[in-house]
Amino acid sequence: MIAEIISVGTELLLGQIVNTDAQFISQQLSELGIDVYNITTVGDNDKRLKEAVALALTRADIIITSGGLGPTEDDLTKQTISDYLGLELVLDKKTNTDLINFFAKRNSKMTQNNMRQAYFPKGCLILDNGMGTAPGCLIEQNGKTIIILPGPPSELQPMFLNSVRPYLESKSENKIVSRVLRIFGMGESAVEDALMELIDTQTNPSIATYANFGEVTLRLTAKVKKGENENLLLDPLEDKIRKIIGKFIYGYDDTSLAKVTADLLKELNVKVAIGESVTGGLLTSSLVDISGISSQLIEGIVCYSNESKINRLGVLECTIKQYGAVSCETALEMAEGALKSSGADIALSTTGYAGPQTDDEEVGLVYIGLADKCGSYAKKFYFPWNNRANIRKITVYNALNILRLHLLERKKAIELYK
Amino acid sequence: MIAEIISVGTELLLGQIVNTDAQFISQQLSELGIDVYNITTVGDNDKRLKEAVALALTRADIIITSGGLGPTEDDLTKQTISDYLGLELVLDKKTNTDLINFFAKRNSKMTQNNMRQAYFPKGCLILDNGMGTAPGCLIEQNGKTIIILPGPPSELQPMFLNSVRPYLESKSENKIVSRVLRIFGMGESAVEDALMELIDTQTNPSIATYANFGEVTLRLTAKVKKGENENLLLDPLEDKIRKIIGKFIYGYDDTSLAKVTADLLKELNVKVAIGESVTGGLLTSSLVDISGISSQLIEGIVCYSNESKINRLGVLECTIKQYGAVSCETALEMAEGALKSSGADIALSTTGYAGPQTDDEEVGLVYIGLADKCGSYAKKFYFPWNNRANIRKITVYNALNILRLHLLERKKAIELYK
Numbered sequence: 055m056i057a058e059i060i061s062v063g064t065e066l067l068l069g070q071i072v073n074t075d076a077q078f079i080s081q082q083l084s085e086l087g088i089d090v091y092n093i094t095t096v097g098d099n100d101k102r103l104k105e106a107v108a109l110a111l112t113r114a115d116i117i118i119t120s121g122g123l124g125p126t127e128d129d130l131t132k133q134t135i136s137d138y139l140g141l142e143l144v145l146d147k148k149t150n151t152d153l154i155n156f157f158a159k160r161n162s163k164m165t166q167n168n169m170r171q172a173y174f175p176k177g178c179l180i181l182d183n184g185m186g187t188a189p190g191c192l193i194e195q196n197g198k199t200i201i202i203l204p205g206p207p208s209e210l211q212p213m214f215l216n217s218v219r220p221y222l223e224s225k226s227e228n229k230i231v232s233r234v235l236r237i238f239g240m241g242e243s244a245v246e247d248a249l250m251e252l253i254d255t256q257t258n259p260s261i262a263t264y265a266n267f268g269e270v271t272l273r274l275t276a277k278v279k280k281g282e283n284e285n286l287l288l289d290p291l292e293d294k295i296r297k298i299i300g301k302f303i304y305g306y307d308d309t310s311l312a313k314v315t316a317d318l319l320k321e322l323n324v325k326v327a328i329g330e331s332v333t334g335g336l337l338t339s340s341l342v343d344i345s346g347i348s349s350q351l352i353e354g355i356v357c358y359s360n361e362s363k364i365n366r367l368g369v370l371e372c373t374i375k376q377y378g379a380v381s382c383e384t385a386l387e388m389a390e391g392a393l394k395s396s397g398a399d400i401a402l403s404t405t406g407y408a409g410p411q412t413d414d415e416e417v418g419l420v421y422i423g424l425a426d427k428c429g430s431y432a433k434k435f436y437f438p439w440n441n442r443a444n445i446r447k448i449t450v451y452n453a454l455n456i457l458r459l460h461l462l463e464r465k466k467a468i469e470l471y472k
Numbered sequence: 473m474i475a476e477i478i479s480v481g482t483e484l485l486l487g488q489i490v491n492t493d494a495q496f497i498s499q500q501l502s503e504l505g506i507d508v509y510n511i512t513t514v515g516d517n518d519k520r521l522k523e524a525v526a527l528a529l530t531r532a533d534i535i536i537t538s539g540g541l542g543p544t545e546d547d548l549t550k551q552t553i554s555d556y557l558g559l560e561l562v563l564d565k566k567t568n569t570d571l572i573n574f575f576a577k578r579n580s581k582m583t584q585n586n587m588r589q590a591y592f593p594k595g596c597l598i599l600d601n602g603m604g605t606a607p608g609c610l611i612e613q614n615g616k617t618i619i620i621l622p623g624p625p626s627e628l629q630p631m632f633l634n635s636v637r638p639y640l641e642s643k644s645e646n647k648i649v650s651r652v653l654r655i656f657g658m659g660e661s662a663v664e665d666a667l668m669e670l671i672d673t674q675t676n677p678s679i680a681t682y683a684n685f686g687e688v689t690l691r692l693t694a695k696v697k698k699g700e701n702e703n704l705l706l707d708p709l710e711d712k713i714r715k716i717i718g719k720f721i722y723g724y725d726d727t728s729l730a731k732v733t734a735d736l737l738k739e740l741n742v743k744v745a746i747g748e749s750v751t752g753g754l755l756t757s758s759l760v761d762i763s764g765i766s767s768q769l770i771e772g773i774v775c776y777s778n779e780s781k782i783n784r785l786g787v788l789e790c791t792i793k794q795y796g797a798v799s800c801e802t803a804l805e806m807a808e809g810a811l812k813s814s815g816a817d818i819a820l821s822t823t824g825y826a827g828p829q830t831d832d833e834e835v836g837l838v839y840i841g842l843a844d845k846c847g848s849y850a851k852k853f854y855f856p857w858n859n860r861a862n863i864r865k866i867t868v869y870n871a872l873n874i875l876r877l878h879l880l881e882r883k884k885a886i887e888l889y890k
Contacts, residue, residue, distance in 0.1 A: 067508045069499025070682065073491050076513070081487025090485045091520055093513035095494070102509055109527075243543045243583050263544070264483055267626070273488070328774075334760025335753030338774045342752025345828050345860055353780035356746075356756045356772030358765075362814065366771060366784070396780065410763050438577045441603065442763055444626070 055088045055226065058114035060106050062121040062131050063205055064097035075120040075203075075210050082214060086222050087230030087277055088116065098128035104138050107200075115198060116222075121205030123188040125168045131202055132175065132191070139195055141175040149180065149189055156187055181217040185209040192221065228277055231284040235272040235295065236305045238455050242270050248298050252291075259287050261295075267444070268451045269311075304458065311454040316344040318461040319351075322468070326457070327396035328354040329367045329388040331379070332406035332420055337450045352396045357388070367391030367403075380405050382421055385432040389423035393430075400426045400460065402453050406435075408445040418445055422453045424460055473506045473643070476532035478524050480539040480549050481623055482515035493538040493621075493628050500632060504640050505648045505695060506534065516546035522556050529616060534640070539623030541606040543586045549620055550593065550609070557613055559593040567598065567607055574605055599635040603627045610639065646695055649702040653690040653713065656729060656873055658720045660688050666716050670709075677705050679713075685862070686869045687729075722876065729872040734762035736879040737769075740886070744875070745814035746772040747785045747806040749797065750824035750838055755868045770814045775806070785809030785821075798823050800839055803850040807841035811848075818844045818878070820871050824853075826863040836863055840871045842878060 059079050065071050073095065080090050091113070096102040103122075110117045122131030136143050150172040157164035171188045174180055181190035181201075186209040193200040201218055203210045237245060242265035246253065249272075253261045259276035272295065276287040296303065305314045319326055328351075330337045338354025341347050355366045360379055363369040368391040369384055377383040388403035406420030417440055423432040435452060437445050477497050483489050491513065498508050509531070514520040521540075528535045540549030554561050568590040575582035589606045592598055599608035599619075604627040611618045619636055621628045641647060655663060660683035664671065667690075671679045677694040690713065694705040714721065723732045737744055746769075748755045756772025759765050773784045778797055781787040786809040787802055795801040806821035824838030835858055841850040853870060855863050 066495075067498055067511065068502045069495045069497070070680075072495040077484075077487045077490040079487070080485055084486040091515060091517070092524075093485065095511035097509065099509070106510075241580070243585055244580075246544055246585075247583055262482070264488065265542070265624075267624075330753075333757075335748075335756035335772050335774065336760075338753035338776075339751075339757055342754075342774070342776065342864070343861065348776055351776045353776055353784065354753050354772075354774035355784075356753065356760070356774065358756075358760065358769045358771055362771035365813075366773075395783075408763075436578070438574070439603070443761065446760070 055116060056114045057083050057088045057090050057116040057118060058110040059090060059093040060103070060110060060117060060119045061093065061095040062098065062103060062119055063095075064099075064128070066095050066121075067097045074207050075205065078207065078211055079118055079120065079203075079214065082219060083118075083222075085230060085232075086219070087226060087228050088222065098122055098130060100130055100134050103131065103134045107135060107138055111198060116201065117198070118201045118203065118218075120203045120210055123171070123190065123202065123204040125165070125171055125187070129170070129188075132173070135193075135200060135202060136175040139175065139193065139200070141177065141193070141195075143173040144176050146172055146174050146180055146189075149174075153187060181213050183209050183213055184216075185212055190217070192218070227279060229280055229284070230275060230277050231288070232273050232275045233288050233292065234307045235274070235292065235303050236307075236309060237270040237272065237299065237302045238268070238304050238311060238451065240270060240299060240302045241265070245270050245272070245299060245302075249295065252294060252298075256291065259291050261291070268448050304455070311451055311458065312340040313344055315454045315458045315461070316341055316347050316350070318458060318465070320346065320349070322461060322465060323350075324399045324461065324464075325350055325352055325397075327352045327392045327398035327401045329363075329392035329401060329403040330354060330356055331358060331363070331388070331404060332408050333404045333446050333449050333453070334358060336446055337402065337404060337453050340450050340454065352398050355392060363388060366395070368395060380407055380415070380419060380421065382432045382434060385421035385423035386425070386430050389425035389432070390430050393425040400424065400457065402457055403432075404449055404453055406445070406449060408442045408449075409440055410442065411440065420445070420449050420452075422449065422456055424456055426460075473534060474532045475501050475506050475508050475534040475536060476528040477508060477511040478521070478528060478535060478537045479511065479513040480516065480521060480537055481513075482517075482546070484513050484539075485515045492625055493623065496625065496629055497536055497538065497621075497632065500637060501536075501640075503648055503650055503693065504637070505644065505646065506640065516540055516548060518548055518552050518555075521549065521552045525553060525556055525618075533615070534617045534619065536619045536621065536636075538621045538628055541589070541608065541620065541622040543583070543589055543605070545585070547588070547606075550591065553611075553618060553620060554593040557593065557611065557618070559595065559611070561591040562594050564590050564592050564598055564607075567592075571605055599631050601627050601631055602634075603630055608635070610636070645698060647698050647702070648693060648695050649706070650691050650693045651706050651710065652725045653692070653710065653721050654723045654725075654727060655688040655690065655717065655720045656686070656722050656869065658688060658717060659683070663688050663690070663717065667713065670712060670716075674709065677709050679709070686866050722873070729869055729876065730758040731762055733872045733876045733879070734759055734765050734768070736876060736883070738764065738767070740879060740883060741768075742817045742879065742882075743768055743770055743815075745770045745810045745816035745819045747781075747810035747819060747821040748772060748774055749776060749781070749806070749822060750826050751822045751864050751867050751871070752776060754864055755820065755822060755871050758868050758872065770816050773810060781806060784813070786813060798825055798833075798837060798839065800850045800852060803839035803841035804843070804848050807843035807850070808848050811843040818842065818875065820875055821850075822867055822871055824863070824867060826860045826867075827858055828860065829858065838863070838867050838870075840867065840874055842874055844878075 178191040190203045276284040357363040369387040392401035403423035407415040409417040418437040420435040596609040608621045694702040753774045775781040787805040810819035821841035825833040827835040836855040838853045
């Protein structure tokens with residue numbers, strides 16, 4: 055089955071809002087195994103909406119529109135589509151009563167144009183709107199299905215989940231299930247190179263790669279008959295992938311480096327402290343993003359000045375003088391100092407140049423340090439962008455990854471000596 | 473002039489990402505006075521991209537595509553459009569050299585597929601990509617302009633602003649100039665209510681309000697002939713607006729609360745220290761976002777545990793016992809302690825509950841403290857969302873605003889005694 059999404063609203067064409075409805079609907083359709091080949095956005099314009107519907111009917115089985123169902127004059131989706139399909143608009147008594155009650159309950163006057171929301175194409179299925187005044191509707195005609203939904207995401211999403219999704223599920227024999235593998239430390243093209251043969255030969259499950267900032271995700275998508283177990287297809291493929299790039303895979307689905315690292319801290323009951331300079335609070339904040347971290351995170355010291363590095367973390371003045379604030383030695387002493395002065399089990403440190411460029415600083419040069427009771431080490435990085443925000447962000451990811459890998463080693467050691 | 477946007481990427485049709493590129497481009501085109509009637513999304517699919525381009529050429533003067541410029545096999549926008557327009561792809565030597573240097577600098581291997589990024593439709597104008605490896609390009613053919621941009625917003629947006637926007641501006645007789653006023657401390661409907669009459673009666677310049685998280689922006693847009701001075705229209709309108717809601721306007725255009733606050737710190741040469749709990753590093757990080765802050769920011773202490781509040785900032789144990797870690801008294805002592813122990817001129821503090829909900833914590837309750845040599849004060853807030861990230865973000869904005877207003881008072885006092 056092929057579906058097409060038509061988003062209606064001049065505010066979309068003016069860029070006043072971002073089209074989250076299209077994303078939500080396509081995500082849902084993808085989960086249901088229904089292909090979407092085209093998404094079209096048109097304004098509140100009768101002629102262009104008709105053109106979009108006409109074109110969609112030539113190439114899709116299901117058309118889903120969002121927007122243009124409200125009470126105002128430029129809300130014309132129902133009217134336009136009914137016209138195009140040759141259907142009369144008729145008053146729905148229940149909706150009319152609901153509308154009257156809605157306004158009575160709020161002590162506000164129901165204006166004449168609000169009545170428009172109670173008229174529907176003859177013979178359609180009305181889709182209740184628990185969150186607003188404009189119900190949606192579903193029309194079946196000549197083997198095609200046209201589904202008309204409201205624009206506000208707070209109304210569209212429950213209507214889709216409560217009415218549209220069950221309708222579509224009942225029409226399909228298959229289900230489509232995805233599993234996402236998250237990868238850090240390898241670029242998109244390196245991942246594709248490594249998995250080239252698998253990607254080219256796999257059809258079900260299929261493999262798709264996506265690059266986000268600082269990480270790559272692999273989506274494995276299996277299509278199975280309802281009642282069958284998708285894991286029988288997904289598990290062997292994941293095993294093959296892990297044999298090739300396993301050590302770069304840090305988690306599944308919607309997780310993040312911060313989340314898996316925080317989970318490891320909790321699991322091993324390790325207390326952490328952070329001494330950060332170049333990342334300026336972003337590293338500590340990325341852990342604080344994860345709820346429940348308060349029992350593992352003692353503190354983060356953003357020692358943005360040399361005084362602070364010296365006073366708070368005990369970095370030696372002569373170290374900064376001799377090697378510079380951005381150096382392996384300073385990163386080590388920052389991590390060691392954060393460990394000692396906080397009483398944590400592990401401490402992380404960052405120091406580097408995020409820019410803008412000055413004469414004597416090499417923008418993108420970063421050191422990340424880690425200290426625990428067994429010792430300390432620091433790692434040097436060079437991030438070749440002249441972009442302050444990105445250098446700080448990628449430093450955070452690398453610091454989290456260093457901590458994560460360290461915790462995994464510790465976990466292995468614990469399991470070994472159990 | 474009519475433009476059409478074609479977004480390319482299967483990840484959009486699967487709903488894996490939201491189409492912020494289309495929003496950005498349409499916002500820009502709207503500012504330039506160029507109409508957009510259709511936005512189309514297609515996957516990484518040769519046939520359907522060609523169909524979309526063919527249709528767009530029948531109804532638009534300018535076609536802008538985003539996505540499908542990367543190094544992988546499914547990145548086919550340049551190839552497909554060149555095919556359709558009958559243009560050969562030729563190697564651009566400069567891009568090729570740039571690519572080689574890019575990979576050399578990172579000590580990483582340039583795979584064969586990366587070379588694809590150096591091939592362009594013959595005769596096109598190449599659009600530099602300062603943020604990634606895939607340049608864009610611009611083709612003029614039979615009175616139509618086709619502009620091909622990369623998908624990642626961090627690459628597309630600077631490319632549009634630096635190359636595409638000046639090109640489009642050069643084609644028009646008029647210029648459209650916007651001035652944005654940024655407002656903090658007033659909601660969107662309150663702003664609209666206050667300015668109702670102005671908004672309804674203004675046509676050139678026009679006024680549009682937008683609500684972003686935690687702030688409202690007003691966009692004043694004037695249309696003038698090239699060579700005319702738009703400020704003759706914009707200044708009087710801004711004056712009228714300032715008479716009504718002036719004290720809530722904190723800046724212009726792309727500035728931020730962090731930027732204007734950092735600028736004030738520099739201007740008055742005030743050194744600041746931060747002691748933050750609920751914001752977990754985000755407050756310090758919001759200042760570190762601003763380049764050049766290192767001479768004003770001594771340190772940020774993320775004292776996420778009570779030990780850290782006591783050891784680092786000298787909060788009294790009995791204060792935490794008696795009033796709790798989230799209290800006016802603790803916020804005051806955190807700010808005072810950060811001031812004293814860092815040697816800063818001003819210190820800010822935050823403490824609160826960001827959630828998730830537990831029995832004895834009131835999620836959304838936040839205190840923000842400020843201390844300087846003249847004394848200290850704390851302000852209580854209640855943010856009525858059960859959302860960890862939003863509570864932390866709005867706390868950061870309010871803390872910055874408290875610091876900003878305090879610095880403005882100081883500036884006034886200095887000017888008075890000059």
